[in-house]
Every structure is written in structure tokens, then in C-alpha cells.
Amino acid sequence: MSEGTEGERHWLWGVLLRITIAFAVLALVTHTLVRPFVIPSGSMEPTLMTGDRVFAQVVGVDGDDLERGDVVVFGHGETWNAARIDETHPVKDVLRYAGDLLGAGPSHTAHTVKRVIGLPGETLSCCDAQGRVLVDGEPLDEPYVRHDLPFLRGADCSREGAPQRCFPEVTVPDDSYLVLGDNRANSADSVMGCRGRGTGPCEARFVHADRVVGTLGWRWWPLPPGGAERD
Numbered sequence: 001m002s003e004g005t006e007g008e009r010h011w012l013w014g015v016l017l018r019i020t021i022a023f024a025v026l027a028l029v030t031h032t033l034v035r036p037f038v039i040p041s042g043s044m045e046p047t048l049m050t051g052d053r054v055f056a057q058v059v060g061v062d063g064d065d066l067e068r069g070d071v072v073v074f075g076h077g078e079t080w081n082a083a084r085i086d087e088t089h090p091v092k093d094v095l096r097y098a099g100d101l102l103g104a105g106p107s108h109t110a111h112t113v114k115r116v117i118g119l120p121g122e123t124l125s126c127c128d129a130q131g132r133v134l135v136d137g138e139p140l141d142e143p144y145v146r147h148d149l150p151f152l153r154g155a156d157c158s159r160e161g162a163p164q165r166c167f168p169e170v171t172v173p174d175d176s177y178l179v180l181g182d183n184r185a186n187s188a189d190s191v192m193g194c195r196g197r198g199t200g201p202c203e204a205r206f207v208h209a210d211r212v213v214g215t216l217g218w219r220w221w222p223l224p225p226g227g228a229e230r231d
Contacts, residue, residue, distance in 0.1 A: 031103050033059045035214060037073055037111060043181035043188065044113055047071070047144050053221035056214035064209045066177060068135075070116045071216040074179075074207045075109040081205070084108040111213065114189055115144070118170075118178030125169040126191075129154050133180075148184045149195065167194040168202045176206040 039052040048054065048071070056073045066072065077084045085108045087093040092106070099107030118124045118135065125134050131151035132139040149165035157166035165184070170191065172178050181187025194202035219225060 031058065033057075034218075035073075035103050037113070037216075039113060042186055043183050044071070044115070045183045045186075046146055047115075047182045048113065048216070048219070051222075052219050054216050055218045055220060057217045058214040061212070061214045064175065066116050066119075066209075066212065066215070068116055068119060071113065072116055072177075072179070072207070073111050073113050073213045073216060074211040075111055075213055076211060077108075077110065080112075080207070085110060113216065114179035114181055114187075114207075116177050117180045118172040118190070120172050120174050120176060122178075123169050123171045124178055125157075126167050127151060127155075127157055127163075127165055131155075131165055144182045145184055146182070147186070162196050164196045166196060167191045167204075168197060170194065170202055170204040173206060175209045177209070177212075178204065179207050 034055045035058055037054050037056055039048045039050055039054065042050050076082060077086070085096070087096050087108065096106050096108045099105040117133065117140070122135055123137075126132070128134055128139050130139070130153060131148070133142065134140070149163070151163045151165040155163050155166075157163070157168075170178065178190045180189045180191070190204050190206060191202070194204055218227065
């Protein structure tokens with residue numbers, strides 16, 4: 001074997017080793033420190049705009065210890081109740097497994113960004129006479145909500161055909177959270193199927209603590225960068 005061939009193989013193995021190390025470092029960072037995400041919709045506007053690039057803090061984030069107002073990323077399948085996305089195409093399935101490992105790109109988990117409003121054990125409803133969300137009977141001050149659903153001051157949320165902002169009382173289960181979008185007028189959130197129902201049955205959906213990936217803390221694109229939880 002010529003010295004040139006041996007040198008080429010040595011060079012190739014060196015490149016492969018560096019690529020492997022780079023992927024390993026990426027996987028370590030995205031699973032233990034921070035993970036990048038792209039905001040896919042306008043449900044959190046104007047706090048987060050469609051196409052914003054953000055980092056979710058993974059390290060130090062305990063899904064059992066979130067606070068009201070935290071902006072969180074949580075994982076799910078095709079629906080919030082599903083644990084993963086089932087991929088039937090074999091090549092795409094392999095790519096999703098790679099994304100699972102690296103913590104970036106397509107994966108078997110879809111991710112949604114919302115704001116934590118209801119904590120475990122709390123009872124929430126909407127609205128008081130001023131159109132505010134109530135938590136255990138007390139109104140919330142929510143300066144981050146700029147685009148809400150219509151509501152006439154003093155409207156009765158207990159009647160049939162109540163304003164779309166209204167939703168009946170829902171109690172958050174243990175180890176779960178009720179989440180809403182800042183753009184309430186365009187947000188598929190925990191109470192999207194409950195609004196405008198008066199006192200009728202409400203099938204709210206909640207985010208289990210185990211599904212929380214991290215909290216959003218930094219928007220790095222578009223420039224200038226800034227806090228992802230801006231009011």
C-alpha cells in the first residue's frame with residue numbers, strides 16, 4: 001500500500017472522528033443545557049413572532065416546579081395526548097431518530113410554545129366583568145396579552161352563546177399545567193375547545209410536567225437579540 005493511500009485514510013478517519021465528536025457535543029448540549037427552536041406560528045405574538053429563533057433553557061428546568069407566567073416548550077405527538085409522531089416512511093423515520101438523538105431537526109416529537117397560566121390544583125375560568133381570566137376566583141393581570149378575543153364589559157359568561165373569550169371553570173390536574181397563548185385571538189391552547197360554552201361541559205387539555213422540554217429565555221434571531229419572554 002502506498003504512503004499516499006495511507007495518508008488519505010488517516011485524513012478520512014480524522015474527519016470522521018471530528019464529525020462524530022461534533023455531533024456528540026451537539027447532542028449533549030441540546031439534551032442538558034439549551035435547545036434551539038423556531039417559532040412556527042403567531043399564537044404567542046407579540047411576545048414571540050412567527051419565525052423567531054429562540055433558545056430553550058433545559059438545564060435547571062424541573063417540569064414539576066414551573067411558575068405562572070413561564071413561557072415553556074413542551075413535546076407531544078400529532079395531538080397533545082399522543083407521546084410521539086408515528087412515521088411510516090422508512091427514510092424519514094431514520095431522519096427522525098437522528099433528530100431525537102441530536103435534539104435538532106425533524107424528530108418523533110412535535111413541540112409547542114405556550115405560557116403557563118394555571119398551576120396544579122388551581123381552578124380557572126373566564127371572565128370577570130372586565131374580561132379577565134380568574135384563578136381561584138382572583139383576576140389575573142396579563143400585560144403580555146395584546147390580541148384577545150372579543151368581550152363586552154359586563155357580559156354574562158354563564159349563558160349559552162357567551163362571548164368567545166369566556167370559558168367555564170376547569171381544574172388543573174396534579175403534575176399538569178394549563179397553558180394559553182399570548183395571542184388569545186389565534187391560539188390553539190388548553191381551553192380552545194371550551195370557549196363560548198357558558199356553563200356547559202368543557203374538555204380542556206393540559207400539559208403534563210414530564211412533557212416540558214424547557215423554558216424560553218433568549219431570542220437570538222432576528223437581530224437585535226433579546227429576552228424571549230418580553231412583555
